[in-house]
Amino acid sequence: xxxxxxxxxxxxxxxxxxxxxxxxxxxxxxxxxxxxxxxxxxxxxxxxxxxxxxxxxxxxxxxxxxxxxxxxxxxxxxxxxxxxxxxxxxxxxxxxxxxxxxxxxxxxxxxxxxxxxxxxxxxxxxxxxxxxxxxxxxxxxxxxxxxxxxxxxxxxxxxxxxxxxxxxxxxxxxxxxxxxxxxxxxxxxxxxxxxxxxxxxxxxxxxxxxxxxxxxxxxxxxxxxxxxxxxxxxxxxxxxxxxxxxxxxxxxxxxxxxxxxxxxxxxxxxxxxxxxxxxxxxxxxxxxxxxxxxxxxxxxxxxxxxxxxxxxxxx
Ligand code: NAD
Ligand code: AKB
Numbered sequence: 001x002x003x004x005x006x007x008x009x010x011x012x013x014x015x016x017x018x019x020x021x022x023x024x025x026x027x028x029x030x031x032x033x034x035x036x037x038x039x040x041x042x043x044x045x046x047x048x049x050x051x052x053x054x055x056x057x058x059x060x061x062x063x064x065x066x067x068x069x070x071x072x073x074x075x076x077x078x079x080x081x082x083x084x085x086x087x088x089x090x091x092x093x094x095x096x097x098x099x100x101x102x103x104x105x106x107x108x109x110x111x112x113x114x115x116x117x118x119x120x121x122x123x124x125x126x127x128x129x130x131x132x133x134x135x136x137x138x139x140x141x142x143x144x145x146x147x148x149x150x151x152x153x154x155x156x157x158x159x160x161x162x163x164x165x166x167x168x169x170x171x172x173x174x175x176x177x178x179x180x181x182x183x184x185x186x187x188x189x190x191x192x193x194x195x196x197x198x199x200x201x202x203x204x205x206x207x208x209x210x211x212x213x214x215x216x217x218x219x220x221x222x223x224x225x226x227x228x229x230x231x232x233x234x235x236x237x238x239x240x241x242x243x244x245x246x247x248x249x250x251x252x253x254x255x256x257x258x259x260x261x262x263x264x265x266x267x268x269x270x271x272x273x274x275x276x277x278x279x280x281x282x283x284x285x286x287x288x289x290x291x292x293x294x295x296x297x298x299x300x301x302x303x304x305x306x307x308x309x310x311x312x313x314x315x
Pocket of ligand 1: 007009010012013033035036052053092115168171173178182
């Protein structure tokens with residue numbers, strides 16, 4: 001039986017990841033941890049601990065005392081929030097990773113999952129079908145922290161044998177928990193507005209294509225990567241992962257197939273610059289070859305599930 005800890009469990013990914021891990025390993029085996037004092041209601045079926053990843057001593061004492069087979073470190077500031085507070089974003093996104101990598105190096109954690117992002121790429125990266133290995137000159141503090149994190153993950157694996165695994169998630173679309181301050185958040189908000197019968201104001205231009213993925217695919221990818229045989233994991237920085245790629249106009253058209261009266265207008269803000277620096281689409285051949293990755297949800301499938309499940313009373 002695996003002993004699992006998810007740090008940053010109360011966020012968009014953590015909520016669904018904890019539920020999936022509890023289904024796989026058993027409810028009591030998977031401890032949800034977050035800086036939030038209250039356990040998020042969706043996670044109240046199992047163990048919860050309040051933990052600040054920046055409190056290195058508290059995290060070290062807790063993990064050394066319990067010992068974990070797997071730790072998933074999700075606590076971070078996302079792209080839009082990070083641009084408003086670059087110093088703190090760098091601190092949160094990097095210090096927590098070192099705390100966990102050091103614990104793994106010392107043998108207190110057997111396997112680490114730490115998520116990277118398409119934000120590692122920048123304006124000089126080939127934007128279409130972006131390869132796994134290519135020019136990477138991120139221009140956001142978030143992207144710089146993710147790129148540095150990837151380098152450190154690979155370093156801890158190569159030098160110290162740490163079994164750390166990572167994915168460059170695209171923008172994730174889900175309905176169980178709200179997104180936490182990213183540039184791709186519009187692709188979640190749009191469904192709440194559509195279901196409520198409101199016009200949607202997009203903070204990105206209508207022709208801005210970004211790589212996206214439905215949360216079920218992202219969770220499945222995470223579980224598949226973490227359970228893949230160690231010899232099959234050839235990339236220890238982070239794997240490119242592709243789902244779908246679409247613009248605000250295209251997601252609007254997809255919604256109109258179900259809600260013909262839906263309208264969208266465009267009012268780009270500071271997040272347009274971030275989006276313009278990211279790829280349009282991703283080549284994930286390495287993930288396909290190394291651990292048999294294949295996404296399941298296309299845009300219309302995502303639209304259908306989202307409109308069925310989001311709360312239409314939101315304004
Ligand atoms: P989120 O903002 O929704 O959740 C982050 C969680 O971390 C929150 O519950 C927050 O309370 C918690 N947290 C913040 N500071 C903490 C601290 N000091 N100690 C403990 N917990 C703390 O983020 P998310 O969307 O779930 O993303 C999780 C990870 O995945 C991040 O590293 C993010 O960069 C990465 N990622 C997310 C996406 C996406 O589209 N959601 C895409 C690419 C990468
Ligand atoms: C963000 O927009 O910051 C995230 C991401 C793609 O990393 N969703």
